[in-house]
Amino acid sequence: MTDVLAEKRGIQRERCKTGIEGLDNILNGGIPRGNTILVTGSCGTGKTTLSLEFLVHGALSGEKCLFISVTEPSSKLLANLIPYEFFDDRLIEQGLLVFIDMPALYERLGLRKTEFTFEEIHMLVNAISGIVRELQIKRLVIDSITSVCFQLKTEEKIREFILKLGKALSDFGCTSLLVSEISPAEQRYSMYGVEEAIADGIIILGNLERKGDLLRTMQVVKMRGTSHSRAKYVLDLTPIGILLVPLLKGGMGAEK
Amino acid sequence: MVETVSVGIEGLNEALLKGLPKGYTLLVSGEPGSGTELFAKQFATAGIGKENVLYITTTERTEDIINTMHEFGWKSDMQIVNIATMYYEEILAKELEISKYRQEGIGVNDVKNITLDESKMRATNFLTLANYRVSRLKPPFRIVIDSIDFFMEIYDRSDVLSTMRLIKAHSQHHGGVVCITMLKDVYDRATQSGLEEIADCVVELQKEKTQLETQLKLFVKKVRNHPEKGETLLLEIGDKGFVAKPMK
Numbered sequence: 001m002t003d004v005l006a007e008k009r010g011i012q013r014e015r016c017k018t019g020i021e022g023l024d025n026i027l028n029g030g031i032p033r034g035n036t037i038l039v040t041g042s043c044g045t046g047k048t049t050l051s052l053e054f055l056v057h058g059a060l061s062g063e064k065c066l067f068i069s070v071t072e073p074s075s076k077l078l079a080n081l082i083p084y085e086f087f088d089d090r091l092i093e094q095g096l097l098v099f100i101d102m103p104a105l106y107e108r109l110g111l112r113k114t115e116f117t118f119e120e121i122h123m124l125v126n127a128i129s130g131i132v133r134e135l136q137i138k139r140l141v142i143d144s145i146t147s148v149c150f151q152l153k154t155e156e157k158i159r160e161f162i163l164k165l166g167k168a169l170s171d172f173g174c175t176s177l178l179v180s181e182i183s184p185a186e187q188r189y190s191m192y193g194v195e196e197a198i199a200d201g202i203i204i205l206g207n208l209e210r211k212g213d214l215l216r217t218m219q220v221v222k223m224r225g226t227s228h229s230r231a232k233y234v235l236d237l238t239p240i241g242i243l244l245v246p247l248l249k250g251g252m253g254a255e256k
Numbered sequence: 257m258v259e260t261v262s263v264g265i266e267g268l269n270e271a272l273l274k275g276l277p278k279g280y281t282l283l284v285s286g287e288p289g290s291g292t293e294l295f296a297k298q299f300a301t302a303g304i305g306k307e308n309v310l311y312i313t314t315t316e317r318t319e320d321i322i323n324t325m326h327e328f329g330w331k332s333d334m335q336i337v338n339i340a341t342m343y344y345e346e347i348l349a350k351e352l353e354i355s356k357y358r359q360e361g362i363g364v365n366d367v368k369n370i371t372l373d374e375s376k377m378r379a380t381n382f383l384t385l386a387n388y389r390v391s392r393l394k395p396p397f398r399i400v401i402d403s404i405d406f407f408m409e410i411y412d413r414s415d416v417l418s419t420m421r422l423i424k425a426h427s428q429h430h431g432g433v434v435c436i437t438m439l440k441d442v443y444d445r446a447t448q449s450g451l452e453e454i455a456d457c458v459v460e461l462q463k464e465k466t467q468l469e470t471q472l473k474l475f476v477k478k479v480r481n482h483p484e485k486g487e488t489l490l491l492e493i494g495d496k497g498f499v500a501k502p503m504k
Contacts, residue, residue, distance in 0.1 A: 110354030
C-alpha cells in the first residue's frame with residue numbers, strides 16, 4: 001500500500017538495473033524492484049542468455065543472485081556462460097551467483113508425481129523462498145517456469161504457485177525473471193495463459209525474418225511500476241552480451 | 257494326457273486335473289488369515305528338487321519364509337525375491353528422509369552441487385523386476401507370487417494385469433506353473449474378473465467359525481475347460497502342512 005501511495009505522489013520505486021545494454025533505458029531505469037517478470041519466447045530467442053546476463057550484472061554489483069534450472073543441468077548452463085566477456089567465475093566462488101537444479105529440490109521434497117497437489121506446491125514455494133531468505137537473494141531466475149507448470153497442470157495450481165512465489169519473493173525485495181517457453185505460432189505470451197496475467201511484467205523475445213536474415217527481437221509488453229517503451233527492438237547476442245537497437249535501425253542495417 | 261505337476265496339497269490335486277497341468281496359472285484368493293501364505297509355501301516346496309522354484313514375496317522377511325517351511329519339514333532350496341525388503345530399503349527409507357526435509361525445510365547446501373544419480377532417482381519398478389526374474393528362469397520352473405496385493409496397491413491395475421498376463425504367457429510357453437495369491441473381495445469386479453480370467457485355475461480359501469471350532473475350506477472356483485469342477489474341500493493342517501479332504 002505504501003508503494004502505491006508513493007507512486008501516486010510520483011516517487012519512483014527503487015529500480016533493479018538489468019545491466020543489459022538498452023533495456024534499462026527502455027524501462028526508464030530498470031525493473032521496479034520486487035517485480036516478477038515473465039521472459040517469454042520460443043526456442044533460440046535468447047531467454048536464458050538474457051536471464052543469465054541479468055544475474056551476472058546483479059552479482060557484479062554485489063547483489064546475491066540465484067539461478068534455478070529446471071530443464072538443463074546447471075553445470076551445462078555454466079559452460080555456455082563462460083565465453084561471455086562480462087562473466088567472471090569468481091562470482092560463483094564468492095557465492096554471489098548460485099546455481100541450483102530444480103530436480104534436486106523435487107528429489108529432496110519427494111515430489112515425483114506428474115501432478116503436484118496444493119500441499120506440494122506450498123512446499124515447493126516454501127523451499128524456494130527459504131533459500132532466497134537464507135542467502136538473501138536479490139535476483140532470481142527460474143528457467144523455465146513452463147517446465148514447472150507441466151507438473152502443476154491446472155490453471156488454479158499455476159496461479160497458486162506463481163502468486164505465492166511472487167508474493168514471497170517480492171517480500172524479500174527479490175526481483176525475479178520467470179522464463180516461459182511458447183511455440184512461435186502462439187498468440188499468447190505464455191503456455192497456460194495464467195502466467196502472463198499474474199506476472200508484474202512481460203518481456204517477449206521473438207524471431208523476425210527480414211530479407212533472409214532471422215533477427216532476434218525484444219519487446220516489453222507490460223511492466224508494473226514504471227513507464228516503458230513498447231516498441232520492438234532487435235536483440236543482438238554478442239560476446240560482450242546483449243545489445244538492443246530499435247527495430248527500424250536493425251532492419252535498415254540488414255538492407256545494406 | 258496332459259502332463260501335470262503336484263500343487264503340493266494332498267486331495268487338491270484330484271479336485272483339479274490330477275494335479276496342475278504344466279503351463280497353468282493358479283490363483284489362490286482368500287481373506288486375511290485364511291492360509292494363502294502357507295498355501296504359497298507348500299506349493300513352492302512341492303517343486304523343489306524337480307523344478308526351478310522362484311518365490312516372489314511382497315510381505316514377509318526371507319527368514320520368516322524359511323523358518324515356516326522348516327517347521328513343516330519342507331525343503332526351502334529356492335530363489336527368493338524379497339520385494340518387501342527392497343521396497344523398504346528403496347522407498348520407505350527414502351520417505352523418512354523426505355519427511356525430514358519437508359518438516360525441517362531445505363537449506364541451500366542440501367541442493368547445491370547435488371549431482372542426482374538418475375538410476376537411484378528412478379524408483380525400481382517392481383513389476384518389471386518380477387517380470388525380469390521370471391524371464392531368467394530355466395524350465396522346468398515353478399513361480400510363486402505372494403501376493404499380488406502389493407502390486408495392486410502401488411501400480412495401475414491395468415499394468416499389474418498385463419504383467420500377470422506376461423508371466424502367464426511365459427510359463428505357458430515353457431511349461432512352467434505359477435501360483436499367485438490375492439486378497440479376496442477387495443478389488444473392483446473388473447479387476448478381480450480380469451485376474452480370474454488370466455488364471456487357468458482359481459481356488460478360494462475360506463475360514464469359517466462355527467460355534468465350537470474354526471474350519472478352513474477350499475473352494476475350487478475355476479478349472480479351465482472344466483466348468484463341472486467346483487468342489488469344496490475341507491482343509492486341515494497336519495505336521496506336513498495342508499491336507500484337503502472331501503466335505504463329510
